[in-house]
Amino acid sequence: MKGNLKNNKKNGNIYIPLNGRIEEIIQLTSDVRLFKAKTEIPIDYKPGQFFMISVWGSGEIPISVTSLPEKNGMPELCIRKTGVVTTAIHSLQTGQFVGLRGPYGNGFPMDISKGRDVVIVAGGIGIAPLRPLIQQFIKKPNETGKVTLLYGSRTPDEIIFRDEVEDWKKSGITVVLTVDKGNDNWNGNIGLVTGFWPEVRTNFKNAVAYICGPEVMIKAAMRDLFFLGMPDDRIITTLESHMKCGVGKCGHCYAGPKYICTDGPVFSYKEIKEQSILK
Amino acid sequence: MKGEFILDRNHLSYWLRQMRKSRELIGPLMDGGKDIVFKSVDKIHELVLDCPASLPSPKEFLFPQYESMLRFTPLHLPLTKGGQGGVSLSEKAIEDLSDKTKRVIFGVRSCDISALSLMDKFYIEGHKDPYYARRRENTLFISIVCNNPDPTCFCIGLGTGPYLEKGFDIQMTDLGDRYFVQIGSHEGAKTVKAMSFLFRRPQKTDYEDQYEVFLSSKARFHKRINLEGIRQMILEEKVKDDFWQWVAGRCFECGGCVYDCPLCTCFTVTDRTYSEGIERVRLWDTCMFKGFTRMAGGVLPNEKMVKRTKRWYYHKLIYYPESLGGFGCVGCGRCTITCPGKIDMASIAARLKGLVLNEEEE
Ligand SMILES: Cc1cc2nc3c(=O)[nH]c(=O)nc-3n(C[C@H](O)[C@H](O)[C@H](O)COP(=O)(O)OP(=O)(O)OC[C@H]3O[C@@H](n4cnc5c(N)ncnc54)[C@H](O)[C@@H]3O)c2cc1C
Ligand code: SF4
Ligand code: SF4
Ligand code: FES
Numbered sequence: 001m002k003g004n005l006k007n008n009k010k011n012g013n014i015y016i017p018l019n020g021r022i023e024e025i026i027q028l029t030s031d032v033r034l035f036k037a038k039t040e041i042p043i044d045y046k047p048g049q050f051f052m053i054s055v056w057g058s059g060e061i062p063i064s065v066t067s068l069p070e071k072n073g074m075p076e077l078c079i080r081k082t083g084v085v086t087t088a089i090h091s092l093q094t095g096q097f098v099g100l101r102g103p104y105g106n107g108f109p110m111d112i113s114k115g116r117d118v119v120i121v122a123g124g125i126g127i128a129p130l131r132p133l134i135q136q137f138i139k140k141p142n143e144t145g146k147v148t149l150l151y152g153s154r155t156p157d158e159i160i161f162r163d164e165v166e167d168w169k170k171s172g173i174t175v176v177l178t179v180d181k182g183n184d185n186w187n188g189n190i191g192l193v194t195g196f197w198p199e200v201r202t203n204f205k206n207a208v209a210y211i212c213g214p215e216v217m218i219k220a221a222m223r224d225l226f227f228l229g230m231p232d233d234r235i236i237t238t239l240e241s242h243m244k245c246g247v248g249k250c251g252h253c254y255a256g257p258k259y260i261c262t263d264g265p266v267f268s269y270k271e272i273k274e275q276s277i278l279k
Numbered sequence: 280m281k282g283e284f285i286l287d288r289n290h291l292s293y294w295l296r297q298m299r300k301s302r303e304l305i306g307p308l309m310d311g312g313k314d315i316v317f318k319s320v321d322k323i324h325e326l327v328l329d330c331p332a333s334l335p336s337p338k339e340f341l342f343p344q345y346e347s348m349l350r351f352t353p354l355h356l357p358l359t360k361g362g363q364g365g366v367s368l369s370e371k372a373i374e375d376l377s378d379k380t381k382r383v384i385f386g387v388r389s390c391d392i393s394a395l396s397l398m399d400k401f402y403i404e405g406h407k408d409p410y411y412a413r414r415r416e417n418t419l420f421i422s423i424v425c426n427n428p429d430p431t432c433f434c435i436g437l438g439t440g441p442y443l444e445k446g447f448d449i450q451m452t453d454l455g456d457r458y459f460v461q462i463g464s465h466e467g468a469k470t471v472k473a474m475s476f477l478f479r480r481p482q483k484t485d486y487e488d489q490y491e492v493f494l495s496s497k498a499r500f501h502k503r504i505n506l507e508g509i510r511q512m513i514l515e516e517k518v519k520d521d522f523w524q525w526v527a528g529r530c531f532e533c534g535g536c537v538y539d540c541p542l543c544t545c546f547t548v549t550d551r552t553y554s555e556g557i558e559r560v561r562l563w564d565t566c567m568f569k570g571f572t573r574m575a576g577g578v579l580p581n582e583k584m585v586k587r588t589k590r591w592y593y594h595k596l597i598y599y600p601e602s603l604g605g606f607g608c609v610g611c612g613r614c615t616i617t618c619p620g621k622i623d624m625a626s627i628a629a630r631l632k633g634l635v636l637n638e639e640e641e
Contacts, residue, residue, distance in 0.1 A: 013409040056351040244548045247406035251545030257598040
């Protein structure tokens with residue numbers, strides 16, 4: 001197969017997706033699967049960016065990259081089944097194809113974490129865009145101070161990347177796991193992530209935070225961290241919205257004066273307040 | 280070749296006929312004896328030149344209401360709906376359906392031409408939208424200075440009409456028995472040059488008559504609207520939420536304002552399955568609809584109507600100037616004609632001005 005990327009450039013059409021052959025599917029929880037998709041040409045991308053993923057006949061949706069770029073060109077996508085397109089993706093088998101456009105969006109700012117303690121706050125599927133960040137910090141442990149992951153799920157069974165979380169711990173990440181509702185096998189924390197700030201033994205004033213999860217959680221976490229002394233330009237989050245194009249044209253992802261697809265999806269708390277992005 | 284010419288009125292239809300040999304000719308035609316619609320012209324004598332604004336705007340030739348973007352043809356395995364289609368792909372599986380038809384759009388108004396410069400910025404800068412860009416490259420616009428503005432027009436306060444200094448391909452002023460023709464782009468020059476024997480150089484009287492038309496046209500406006508003043512009021516937070524609440528209360532959520540506006544750009548994308556394959560199509564969409572920002576699981580970030588009507592005005596009056604350097608309104612007056620709630624741009628501007636005047640009197 002000849003390279004599609006070249007082809008894309010040739011006719012200059014940003015809406016033509018690359019073909020991504022699904023090489024591997026891993027069932028992570030009852031409704032979340034990890035897809036490894038191989039494109040003919042390796043694509044470069046940064047943590048916090050996203051692809052427009054499509055299944056022909058069903059449609060196209062934004063999905064974050066959930067892995068660091070690799071030489072073999074297999075971006076990993078962690079997808080929760082919630083509606084039309086995600087269900088269509090979940091019905092695919094290895095050897096079948098998804099369409100892939102991107103990467104789009106600004107990605108997480110990495111320079112601000114240099115030499116600082118890092119607090120990563122994840123809620124549910126919000127772990128997906130944060131995972132490559134964690135992988136990056138593990139890969140380059142000397143570039144940051146202490147890294148703490150505060151990760152909340154609804155139930156113990158819904159903890160995504162549960163095995164990997166153990167590896168992360170071994171690699172030096174401090175992990176605080178919590179669930180909204182426990183079960184018989186659970187003897188860990190119960191409660192919202194925002195109830196566990198004392199477990200994050202960090203000097204918040206000098207640290208940086210990366211947050212992703214449901215909007216209510218994001219809002220609460222940003223506000224708390226700000227009150228704990230973290231400067232608002234170092235409280236970073238990534239936002240979700242309805243997206244039809246990913247490239248700043250369709251208008252669906254507007255938030256105040258900004259388009260989440262091209263101005264974001266990563267914003268600082270400072271920008272969010274100044275631009276009235278989250279209301 | 281200099282940029283100004285005179286075309287005898289009797290030569291117009293010949294000129295258009297010649298142009299039609301290499302391009303599809305689009306112009307304003309009477310539809311059902313009432314509305315003006317830009318359509319492919321069959322009989323040139325049916326063109327309506329001194330007409331009210333078309334509904335919708337000619338933007339539909341650059342950004343159509345419905346446009347097929349891509350066709351996907353599964354090659355080996357049978358196609359099943361809902362994404363079950365496990366397919367092998369080849370290079371030819373995806374076909375680009377962008378429209379590259381050469382067109383000339385004749386009789387466009389100045390305001391609609393002014394809108395193009397912002398549309399170009401929006402669609403072409405940054406990530407280049409190939410569908411818009413290709414249509415734009417292949418379309419020549421011939422605009423006509425408005426001798427008789429509609430009662431709803433207010434371009435005059437915005438510098439977007441009734442005539443233009445720049446930004447046009449070819450601008451024509453009707454001087455009765457002849458047209459004053461100005462060239463504003465390379466493509467426009469080429470078109471006139473190809474038929475140069477039809478044109479002569481303007482003389483002193485031609486310039487005087489053109490100036491006369493400009494003056495009398497300007498004098499004929501009913502509406503003087505200062506959007507900059509309204510923008511300032513909003514920025515100074517003089518417009519309170521109860522005003523937007525009132526606006527929202529009157530909105531029928533019909534989307535008419537958005538569809539008719541030469542500067543509204545939003546669309547949705549959907550896949551349609553046909554026997555020949557799957558087409559990814561885009562359609563006009565509007566931020567006035569509740570579902571516009573709908574997210575997975577049915578979450579509606581802009582559920583309240585007031586957020587949406589207010590955003591429309593903020594977008595056009597505050598965000599557009601910030602991001603594209605001009606208002607998201609060129610004063611064409613179409614929303615005034617369309618809006619059943621009488622909360623169109625001109626009415627809102629007039630009401631806001633009144634609001635302040637009243638407050639000052641109190
Ligand atoms: C930047 C970004 C990154 C994301 N990353 C991830 C990720 O890594 N993993 C993940 O699981 N999720 C992610 N999401 C969320 C994901 O995009 C949504 O879950 C997905 O769009 C749901 O699509 P669906 O068709 O399955 O759901 P549905 O609820 O069926 O539909 C969602 C979309 O389909 C359209 N739609 C379908 N039906 C209607 C209707 N009746 N009316 C109007 N519109 C309709 C709309 O476009 C709507 O937004 C991300 C979102 C964003 C913005
Ligand atoms: S806002 Fe109304 S008057 Fe202004 S350009 Fe759009 S349709 Fe015309
Ligand atoms: S035309 Fe008027 S009623 Fe219709 S959506 Fe626009 S503002 Fe609302
Ligand atoms: S997704 Fe289309 S403008 Fe952002």
